[in-house]
Amino acid sequence: MTFGVAGGRMLRMNGLFRWAGGKGRIADKLFAHIDTRQAEQHPARAPRWIEPFVGGGAMALEAMRRGLAHKYILADASADVMSVYETLYQDAPSLLLELRRFQAMPKTMQQTQFLWQRRQVTDCMFTCLRAMRLLILQACGFNGLYRVNKSGVYNVPFGRCATFDFELLAEAVKRLREHEVKLLTQDFEQTTALAGPGDIVYADPPYLGTHSAYTAQGFNVETHRRLAAALWRAASRDVVCWLSGSDCEETRAVYGGTVYSIPVSRSMSCKGATRGTKTELLIRIGS
Ligand SMILES: C[S@@+](CC[C@H](N)C(=O)[O-])C[C@H]1O[C@@H](n2cnc3c(N)ncnc32)[C@H](O)[C@@H]1O
Incomplete structure:
Protein backbone atom coordinates (compact mmCIF):
# COMPACT_ATOMS: atom_id res chain seq x y z
CA MET A 1 0.00 0.00 0.00
CA THR A 2 1.47 3.35 -0.97
CA PHE A 3 1.55 5.70 1.98
CA GLY A 4 3.49 8.79 0.95
CA VAL A 5 6.77 10.09 -0.32
CA ALA A 6 9.70 10.87 1.97
CA GLY A 7 13.34 11.36 1.08
CA GLY A 8 12.49 10.60 -2.53
CA ARG A 9 11.22 7.09 -1.95
CA MET A 10 7.64 5.88 -1.99
CA LEU A 11 6.83 4.65 1.50
CA ARG A 12 4.72 1.60 1.98
CA MET A 13 2.79 1.36 5.23
CA ASN A 14 1.66 -1.98 6.60
CA GLY A 15 0.56 -0.53 9.91
CA LEU A 16 2.32 0.83 13.00
CA PHE A 17 3.75 -2.59 13.86
CA ARG A 18 3.67 -6.14 12.55
CA TRP A 19 0.32 -7.58 13.55
CA ALA A 20 -1.28 -10.94 12.80
CA GLY A 21 -4.13 -10.34 10.35
CA GLY A 22 -2.79 -6.87 9.44
CA LYS A 23 -4.39 -5.53 6.26
CA GLY A 24 -1.43 -3.59 4.84
CA ARG A 25 -0.87 -5.87 1.88
CA ILE A 26 -4.50 -5.99 0.75
CA ALA A 27 -5.73 -2.54 1.76
CA ASP A 28 -5.92 -1.37 -1.87
CA LYS A 29 -8.06 -4.39 -2.79
CA LEU A 30 -10.38 -3.72 0.15
CA PHE A 31 -10.69 -0.01 -0.65
CA ALA A 32 -11.61 -0.90 -4.23
CA HIS A 33 -14.89 -2.18 -2.72
CA ILE A 34 -15.36 0.11 0.26
CA ASP A 35 -17.24 2.82 -1.55
CA THR A 36 -17.52 5.87 0.64
CA ARG A 37 -19.79 7.82 -1.69
CA GLN A 38 -22.89 6.50 0.04
CA ALA A 39 -21.59 7.77 3.36
CA GLU A 40 -20.43 11.09 1.90
CA GLN A 41 -23.86 11.74 0.37
CA HIS A 42 -25.71 10.99 3.58
CA PRO A 43 -27.59 14.13 4.67
CA ALA A 44 -27.09 13.51 8.39
CA ARG A 45 -23.42 14.46 8.75
CA ALA A 46 -19.88 14.08 7.41
CA PRO A 47 -18.98 10.43 7.80
CA ARG A 48 -16.68 9.18 10.54
CA TRP A 49 -14.38 6.22 9.97
CA ILE A 50 -14.92 3.82 12.87
CA GLU A 51 -12.66 0.81 13.45
CA PRO A 52 -13.56 -1.39 16.41
CA PHE A 53 -10.58 -3.76 15.81
CA VAL A 54 -7.85 -1.33 14.79
CA GLY A 55 -4.79 -3.54 15.55
CA GLY A 56 -1.74 -2.21 13.64
CA GLY A 57 -3.97 0.39 11.94
CA ALA A 58 -3.17 -0.32 8.28
CA MET A 59 -6.73 0.43 7.15
CA ALA A 60 -7.22 3.53 9.31
CA LEU A 61 -3.90 5.04 8.20
CA GLU A 62 -4.75 4.35 4.57
CA ALA A 63 -8.24 5.83 5.03
CA MET A 64 -6.50 8.96 6.37
CA ARG A 65 -4.11 9.06 3.41
CA ARG A 66 -7.10 8.81 1.06
CA GLY A 67 -8.92 11.56 2.94
CA LEU A 68 -11.99 9.40 3.47
CA ALA A 69 -13.08 11.12 6.67
CA HIS A 70 -12.11 13.98 8.96
CA LYS A 71 -13.06 12.20 12.16
CA TYR A 72 -11.89 8.78 13.25
CA ILE A 73 -12.78 6.46 16.11
CA LEU A 74 -10.01 3.89 16.53
CA ALA A 75 -10.58 1.18 19.12
CA ASP A 76 -9.33 -2.21 20.19
CA ALA A 77 -9.90 -4.43 23.22
CA SER A 78 -6.13 -4.65 23.73
CA ALA A 79 -4.85 -1.89 26.03
CA ASP A 80 -1.34 -2.71 24.78
CA VAL A 81 -2.36 -1.87 21.20
CA GLU A 167 10.30 7.38 8.66
CA LEU A 168 7.08 5.43 8.61
CA LEU A 169 6.41 5.97 12.30
CA ALA A 170 6.91 9.72 11.81
CA GLU A 171 4.54 9.66 8.83
CA ALA A 172 1.95 7.77 10.90
CA VAL A 173 2.22 10.34 13.70
CA LYS A 174 1.64 13.09 11.13
CA ARG A 175 -1.45 11.32 9.78
CA LEU A 176 -2.90 10.79 13.24
CA ARG A 177 -2.31 14.38 14.29
CA GLU A 178 -3.79 15.81 11.08
CA HIS A 179 -7.18 14.35 11.94
CA GLU A 180 -9.66 14.42 14.77
CA VAL A 181 -9.06 11.03 16.32
CA LYS A 182 -10.80 9.41 19.29
CA LEU A 183 -8.90 6.46 20.79
CA LEU A 184 -10.78 3.90 22.86
CA THR A 185 -9.80 0.69 24.64
CA GLN A 186 -12.99 -1.33 24.67
CA ASP A 187 -15.01 -4.20 23.31
CA PHE A 188 -16.30 -3.91 19.72
CA GLU A 189 -19.94 -3.77 20.84
CA GLN A 190 -19.42 -0.45 22.64
CA THR A 191 -17.54 0.98 19.64
CA THR A 192 -20.12 -0.13 17.09
CA ALA A 193 -22.87 1.38 19.25
CA LEU A 194 -21.26 4.83 18.75
CA ALA A 195 -21.86 4.77 14.97
CA GLY A 196 -24.66 6.90 13.58
CA PRO A 197 -26.27 7.52 10.17
CA GLY A 198 -23.69 7.95 7.40
CA ASP A 199 -20.71 6.70 9.46
CA ILE A 200 -18.50 3.94 8.06
CA VAL A 201 -17.65 0.98 10.31
CA TYR A 202 -14.86 -1.32 9.14
CA ALA A 203 -14.63 -4.42 11.34
CA ASP A 204 -11.61 -6.71 11.11
CA PRO A 205 -12.03 -9.22 13.95
CA PRO A 206 -9.84 -12.28 14.64
CA TYR A 207 -10.89 -14.70 11.90
CA LEU A 208 -12.98 -17.82 12.44
CA GLY A 209 -10.68 -20.83 12.72
CA THR A 210 -7.41 -18.83 12.83
CA HIS A 211 -5.20 -17.00 15.36
CA SER A 212 -7.41 -15.40 18.03
CA ALA A 213 -5.06 -15.12 21.03
CA TYR A 214 -4.72 -11.31 20.86
CA THR A 215 -6.54 -11.02 24.19
CA ALA A 216 -7.03 -13.39 27.15
CA GLN A 217 -10.73 -13.72 26.22
CA GLY A 218 -10.02 -15.04 22.70
CA PHE A 219 -12.73 -14.84 20.01
CA ASN A 220 -15.09 -17.78 19.43
CA VAL A 221 -18.17 -18.40 17.25
CA GLU A 222 -20.44 -16.94 19.91
CA THR A 223 -18.40 -13.73 19.85
CA HIS A 224 -18.74 -13.64 16.05
CA ARG A 225 -22.53 -13.96 16.43
CA ARG A 226 -22.48 -11.08 18.90
CA LEU A 227 -20.47 -9.02 16.37
CA ALA A 228 -22.86 -9.91 13.53
CA ALA A 229 -25.82 -8.74 15.64
CA ALA A 230 -24.02 -5.48 16.54
CA LEU A 231 -23.22 -4.76 12.87
CA TRP A 232 -26.75 -5.50 11.68
CA ARG A 233 -28.12 -3.22 14.42
CA ALA A 234 -25.75 -0.48 13.21
CA ALA A 235 -26.79 -1.08 9.58
CA SER A 236 -30.43 -0.61 10.59
CA ARG A 237 -29.40 2.86 11.87
CA ASP A 238 -28.09 3.70 8.38
CA VAL A 239 -24.43 3.01 9.23
CA VAL A 240 -22.30 1.73 6.31
CA CYS A 241 -20.84 -1.51 7.72
CA TRP A 242 -17.99 -3.60 6.30
CA LEU A 243 -16.42 -6.74 7.73
CA SER A 244 -13.34 -8.78 6.81
CA GLY A 245 -13.46 -12.51 7.51
CA SER A 246 -12.02 -15.87 6.56
CA ASP A 247 -13.39 -17.49 3.43
CA CYS A 248 -15.53 -20.33 4.80
CA GLU A 249 -19.18 -21.32 5.08
CA GLU A 250 -19.27 -20.50 8.77
CA THR A 251 -18.34 -16.84 8.14
CA ARG A 252 -20.99 -16.55 5.41
CA ALA A 253 -23.60 -18.20 7.65
CA VAL A 254 -22.87 -16.08 10.72
CA TYR A 255 -22.79 -12.69 8.96
CA GLY A 256 -25.01 -12.87 5.86
CA GLY A 257 -24.77 -9.65 3.79
CA THR A 258 -23.17 -9.10 0.39
CA VAL A 259 -19.97 -11.10 0.02
CA TYR A 260 -16.87 -10.17 -2.02
CA SER A 261 -13.92 -12.54 -2.49
CA ILE A 262 -10.53 -10.89 -1.93
CA PRO A 263 -7.41 -12.65 -3.25
CA VAL A 264 -4.59 -12.78 -0.69
CA SER A 265 -1.05 -14.10 -0.91
CA ARG A 266 -0.88 -15.62 2.59
CA SER A 267 -2.74 -18.80 3.51
CA MET A 268 -6.01 -18.51 5.40
CA SER A 269 -8.15 -21.36 6.61
CA CYS A 270 -11.15 -22.33 8.72
CA LYS A 271 -11.17 -25.43 10.91
CA GLY A 272 -11.64 -28.41 8.63
CA ALA A 273 -11.00 -26.42 5.47
CA THR A 274 -7.86 -26.83 3.38
CA ARG A 275 -4.92 -24.65 4.41
CA GLY A 276 -3.52 -22.55 1.59
CA THR A 277 -6.83 -21.09 0.37
CA LYS A 278 -5.93 -17.84 -1.35
CA THR A 279 -9.01 -15.73 -0.70
CA GLU A 280 -10.65 -14.02 2.22
CA LEU A 281 -14.02 -12.29 2.44
CA LEU A 282 -15.09 -8.69 2.55
CA ILE A 283 -18.74 -8.46 3.56
CA ARG A 284 -21.08 -5.48 3.27
CA ILE A 285 -23.60 -5.75 6.09
CA GLY A 286 -26.94 -4.13 5.30
CA SER A 287 -28.73 -3.15 2.12
C1 LIG B 1 -7.24 -9.14 12.80
S1 LIG B 1 -6.67 -8.06 14.06
C2 LIG B 1 -6.97 -6.48 13.35
C3 LIG B 1 -5.90 -6.15 12.36
C4 LIG B 1 -5.95 -4.73 11.83
N1 LIG B 1 -7.02 -4.53 10.88
C5 LIG B 1 -4.60 -4.41 11.13
O1 LIG B 1 -4.57 -4.12 9.93
O2 LIG B 1 -3.58 -4.48 11.83
C6 LIG B 1 -7.95 -8.22 15.25
C7 LIG B 1 -7.89 -7.24 16.42
O3 LIG B 1 -9.05 -7.45 17.24
C8 LIG B 1 -8.72 -7.14 18.58
N2 LIG B 1 -9.78 -7.74 19.44
C9 LIG B 1 -9.91 -9.04 19.86
N3 LIG B 1 -11.05 -9.18 20.56
C10 LIG B 1 -11.67 -7.97 20.56
C11 LIG B 1 -12.91 -7.47 21.10
N4 LIG B 1 -13.76 -8.27 21.78
N5 LIG B 1 -13.24 -6.17 20.88
C12 LIG B 1 -12.39 -5.34 20.19
N6 LIG B 1 -11.20 -5.75 19.69
C13 LIG B 1 -10.85 -7.04 19.85
C14 LIG B 1 -7.32 -7.71 18.75
O4 LIG B 1 -6.63 -7.09 19.82
C15 LIG B 1 -6.70 -7.41 17.37
O5 LIG B 1 -5.97 -6.21 17.38
Missing part, protein backbone atom coordinates in the same frame (compact mmCIF):
# COMPACT_ATOMS: atom_id res chain seq x y z
CA MET A 82 -4.15 1.32 22.16
CA SER A 83 -1.21 2.48 24.30
CA VAL A 84 0.85 2.81 21.08
CA TYR A 85 -1.74 5.10 19.43
CA GLU A 86 -2.15 7.15 22.60
CA THR A 87 1.61 7.64 22.97
CA LEU A 88 2.21 8.43 19.29
CA TYR A 89 -0.66 10.90 19.40
CA GLN A 90 0.44 12.64 22.61
CA ASP A 91 4.17 12.13 23.13
CA ALA A 92 5.77 10.68 20.00
CA PRO A 93 9.26 12.29 20.33
CA SER A 94 10.08 10.57 23.67
CA LEU A 95 8.86 7.21 22.39
CA LEU A 96 10.83 7.46 19.15
CA LEU A 97 13.96 8.46 21.08
CA GLU A 98 13.66 5.41 23.36
CA LEU A 99 13.14 3.14 20.34
CA ARG A 100 16.28 4.56 18.72
CA ARG A 101 18.23 3.82 21.93
CA PHE A 102 16.88 0.28 21.98
CA GLN A 103 17.71 -0.34 18.32
CA ALA A 104 21.31 0.79 18.91
CA MET A 105 21.85 -1.90 21.61
CA PRO A 106 23.80 -5.07 20.76
CA LYS A 107 21.78 -8.27 20.23
CA THR A 108 22.50 -9.79 23.68
CA MET A 109 21.31 -6.63 25.39
CA GLN A 110 18.17 -6.48 23.22
CA GLN A 111 17.45 -10.11 24.06
CA THR A 112 17.85 -9.46 27.81
CA GLN A 113 15.57 -6.41 27.54
CA PHE A 114 13.03 -8.38 25.52
CA LEU A 115 12.88 -11.14 28.17
CA TRP A 116 12.58 -8.52 30.92
CA GLN A 117 9.79 -6.68 29.05
CA ARG A 118 7.99 -9.99 28.48
CA ARG A 119 7.77 -10.56 32.27
CA GLN A 120 6.35 -7.12 33.05
CA VAL A 121 2.79 -6.85 34.36
CA THR A 122 1.23 -4.13 32.24
CA ASP A 123 -1.95 -3.31 34.18
CA CYS A 124 -0.47 -0.45 36.21
CA MET A 125 2.15 0.62 33.67
CA PHE A 126 2.35 4.19 32.36
CA THR A 127 0.89 4.31 28.84
CA CYS A 128 4.19 5.33 27.21
CA LEU A 129 6.08 2.42 28.86
CA ARG A 130 3.35 0.04 27.79
CA ALA A 131 3.62 1.30 24.20
CA MET A 132 7.40 0.93 24.25
CA ARG A 133 7.00 -2.63 25.56
CA LEU A 134 4.58 -3.65 22.80
CA LEU A 135 6.76 -2.19 20.06
CA ILE A 136 9.84 -3.99 21.42
CA LEU A 137 7.98 -7.30 21.76
CA GLN A 138 6.61 -6.94 18.23
CA ALA A 139 9.97 -6.01 16.72
CA CYS A 140 11.92 -8.79 18.47
CA GLY A 141 9.32 -11.54 18.97
CA PHE A 142 9.63 -14.69 16.90
CA ASN A 143 7.89 -14.20 13.54
CA GLY A 144 6.39 -10.89 14.74
CA LEU A 145 3.68 -12.89 16.48
CA TYR A 146 1.72 -11.35 19.34
CA ARG A 147 0.08 -14.02 21.46
CA VAL A 148 -1.12 -14.09 25.06
CA ASN A 149 -2.19 -17.09 27.16
CA LYS A 150 -5.50 -17.38 29.04
CA SER A 151 -4.04 -15.28 31.88
CA GLY A 152 -3.19 -12.53 29.41
CA VAL A 153 0.60 -13.20 29.59
CA TYR A 154 2.60 -12.64 26.37
CA ASN A 155 4.49 -15.86 25.61
CA VAL A 156 6.34 -15.52 22.28
CA PRO A 157 10.13 -16.35 22.27
CA PHE A 158 12.87 -13.94 21.13
CA GLY A 159 13.30 -14.00 17.35
CA ARG A 160 15.59 -11.24 16.07
CA CYS A 161 17.06 -7.78 16.63
CA ALA A 162 14.71 -4.82 16.32
CA THR A 163 14.62 -2.67 13.21
CA PHE A 164 12.10 0.13 13.45
CA ASP A 165 11.14 2.17 10.38
CA PHE A 166 11.34 5.66 11.89
